[in-house]
Amino acid sequence: MTIETLKIKEELRDLIDTYAYLGDEKKIAEQMGLFTPDVIYKAYMGDFLAADxxxxxxxxxxxxxHASLVKTYFTMNGQHNVKIDGETATGVSFSQLKMIREVEGKDILTDYSVKYDDKYVRQNGKWFIKERTGYFLIIEARPIA
Incomplete structure (x- = not known):
């Protein structure tokens, strides 16, 4: 593995970690700067296509x-495997995402186990997310004290 490959992998990891951080902080406008203008984003809840x-x-x-309905987000990113092909790359990453929403006066914690399939592109020396498909594989909701 070359130094250049390691550098690109670090840049791509920083991209998905920044995506999670900005989402957790509800800095949605800033988060949009991580995508190409023509991004395609899909989210599946089990087999159901919830966003396209x-x-x-x-x-x-x-x-x-979505953020207007959530009191608190908390994301932890896990594995991130990428394949680099010049100015494009593909990646698979895994995240644990927690959300707290208020439902009927009670705080409800929803815990999501998510697999993301991504396509990245480098433009003017910077990496962007061109396509992101989230597979929300395990979803658990429960009231919290």
């Missing part, structure tokens, strides 16, 4: 709508 959005303008509306 194209373009950062639509994605920002989608994310803001």
């Amino acid at each position: 959005v194209s373009g950062t303008e639509s994605l920002e509306k989608e994310f803001n709508g």
Whole structure:
């Protein structure tokens, strides 16, 4: 593995970690800067396609709508495997995502185990997410004290 490959892998890992951090902080407008303008974003809840959005303008509306319903986000990223092909790359990453929402006066914690399939592109020396598909594989919700 070359130093250049290691550098690219680090840049791509930083990209997905920044995505998680900005999402947790509800900095949605800043998060949009991580995507290409023509991004394709999909989310599956089990076999159900829950989101299918194209373009950062639509994605920002989608994310803001969702964030307005959530009191707190907390994300931990795990494995991140990438394949680099010049100015493009593909990646698979895994995350544990927790959300607290208020339902009928009670705080409900929803715990998601998520696998992301990504396509990345480097433009002007910077990596962006071109496509992101999230597979929400395990979903558990429970009230918290």
